[in-house]
Each structure stands twice: as structure tokens, then as C-alpha cells.
Amino acid sequence: MRAYLSIGSVPVLTFMAVAMFTWTYLGNTSGACAGTMSFDYQASSDCGYQQPHNTALSVDGKHLYVPEVKRHRIVVLDAVSLAYVSEIGRSELKWPHDVSIGPDNRLYVADSGNDRVAIFDVDGTTATFHAELKGNFDNPEGVFAHPDGRVFVSGEDSGSVAVFENRRQLNAITGLNHPHGIGLADDGGVWIAMAGDNTLQHFDTALKPTGRRIDEPLSGPRYMALARNGYMFLAEKGAHNIVVLTPEGKLAARLGTGQPGFGPGLFNGPEGIAVRNDTIWVTDTSNGRIVRYSIHKSGQDLAADIGLRPSLF
Numbered sequence: 001m002r003a004y005l006s007i008g009s010v011p012v013l014t015f016m017a018v019a020m021f022t023w024t025y026l027g028n029t030s031g032a033c034a035g036t037m038s039f040d041y042q043a044s045s046d047c048g049y050q051q052p053h054n055t056a057l058s059v060d061g062k063h064l065y066v067p068e069v070k071r072h073r074i075v076v077l078d079a080v081s082l083a084y085v086s087e088i089g090r091s092e093l094k095w096p097h098d099v100s101i102g103p104d105n106r107l108y109v110a111d112s113g114n115d116r117v118a119i120f121d122v123d124g125t126t127a128t129f130h131a132e133l134k135g136n137f138d139n140p141e142g143v144f145a146h147p148d149g150r151v152f153v154s155g156e157d158s159g160s161v162a163v164f165e166n167r168r169q170l171n172a173i174t175g176l177n178h179p180h181g182i183g184l185a186d187d188g189g190v191w192i193a194m195a196g197d198n199t200l201q202h203f204d205t206a207l208k209p210t211g212r213r214i215d216e217p218l219s220g221p222r223y224m225a226l227a228r229n230g231y232m233f234l235a236e237k238g239a240h241n242i243v244v245l246t247p248e249g250k251l252a253a254r255l256g257t258g259q260p261g262f263g264p265g266l267f268n269g270p271e272g273i274a275v276r277n278d279t280i281w282v283t284d285t286s287n288g289r290i291v292r293y294s295i296h297k298s299g300q301d302l303a304a305d306i307g308l309r310p311s312l313f
Contacts, residue, residue: 044291054098058122073088073093101145103145104145106145108143116133135162142223144183152190158174161203171207173207190204191224198219198220199213216250235283278294
């Protein structure tokens, strides 16, 4: 199923087949951005996963690592077919929520029920427990391994975020409104999703606030992923959408209808997102599945200005 969108002076065109998914461009455009973008539903995993949350793509792009909260494990899926391959951490983890692949190629897991980050050495589809991080956070639901080697952890219950380097806590901030997902910002800092007040707030790598924030109307922002052109994909759990934000923090597009549903372009409480090249993976949490979409584009200017390029990880 494919829907088409014209960028420039031509408005949104039509849905093809059943109108089961939306891709609505909401940003300002110009004639220089003339082109067409199409968005295809590609595949879905089985629907039997119990509260799958955020997801991380392996460095080689072959596998997805998905925390399955209620089964206390990380599920390894084939990134193309979304078929089950193996599991990680069933004996070590309790209520895991988030995962991140570090520049050391280790898997960092927000091990919420154990109030820690569990670190695994990964070898393809298998992993061995390596170490843990503990600090000023309770019930961590977000973990982000920054490309510079630092690790950021959000404590949902403690209203705090801590940053570590070489497994030593460097700083922690408190008084935050239910911090959740943490993601890379276009300037090398980090965005933190404040699920309690539906905003994204920006910090540098020492966790000093910069004053940047995204106040676009959001409903339950969770986890996010950055494309190389600075566009950010964000799971909007409360509105059952995936939103695309410009580098300036403006709403560029939405994938979803705003209502819970099941099928191509429909989500029920999505929490996780991964992006690479022209592919996105969405953790459709309340539907118990992971789905994959591809994005196609035509027009050189569109590819330069709006095109979705390989994500940073």
C-alpha cells in the first residue's frame, strides 16, 4: 500500500487502495522542493509480543533488538522479515524498556525493574552480560549511548537523568517531568522527551540545559531517532502516531490517523522508532508487534532538503 504526497505548490494528492494510513506534510514548502514522496508499508512481525518498547538496529543493519517488557528479555528480530531469531538477557533482566547500541558495539539496556543499565557484549544474535550502570535514577525507561562514548539514562520515577563516562557518573539533573526517551540532537547534544508535559528539551553532553525546546503539540512523546539531515522521528504514544520534526523543531509530517487501530499506517500506543537509510521501524506497543516501512522519493531537491538519510547511531 502506498500513499503519495506532492511537495511544493501542489497539495497532497490521493491515497491508493484503502485509506488505512496517512502521510500528511504540514511544513512550509517552496518551488525548489518540488518532488514526490511515497511511503510504503513493508512488513510486520508476529503480534504476540508483550509490551515491546523501543528498538535498536545492529550496526550491520541485519537485526533489531527489541525489549519485551513483560517477558523480561530482549528479542532479536531479522531486520527485513521481522521474524524472531533469538533472545537476550532473560535470566538477567526485569521489565526492560529501552536499548541502545554504543560506539563500542555493546548493547545498553534500561533494565527498569533492577534500577540499572545492563551492558551486554553482542556477537550477532547472541550476547553476554558485561557490566552495569547504577546512579541517580529510579525505574530507568530511557538509555542512550552517545557517539562520543557517554551514556545517558532517564529515571521515570525519580524525575532525573544521569550521564556516565567510562561507567562513572559525571552529572545528574532532577526535577524533570517524567523523562522518557533520550536521543541525539542535530548539534551533538541530546533531546529528552518529557512525557509529563509533552515537550522535548535540549541539553548538552554535560547535561546542561541549552534553552532549546520543542513545544509543538505532542501527546505522550516517547522514543526518538535522528536522520542525518537533522529530521527527527518521534513515537507519539498518546496520539498513536509517528511524527517527523524539522531541525528547527517544527512539525513536518505525521504517520498515523491519531486514533488507535491495527493495519498499515495504524498504530496503538507506539513507543519505539529506528531509522536507517530510507527505512523506519516502529514498535507498535499495544498491538504487540514491530512494523517496517520504506520511504521513496523523487526529485533531486526533495532528496537534498527532505530526503531521509542514514541515521546516526
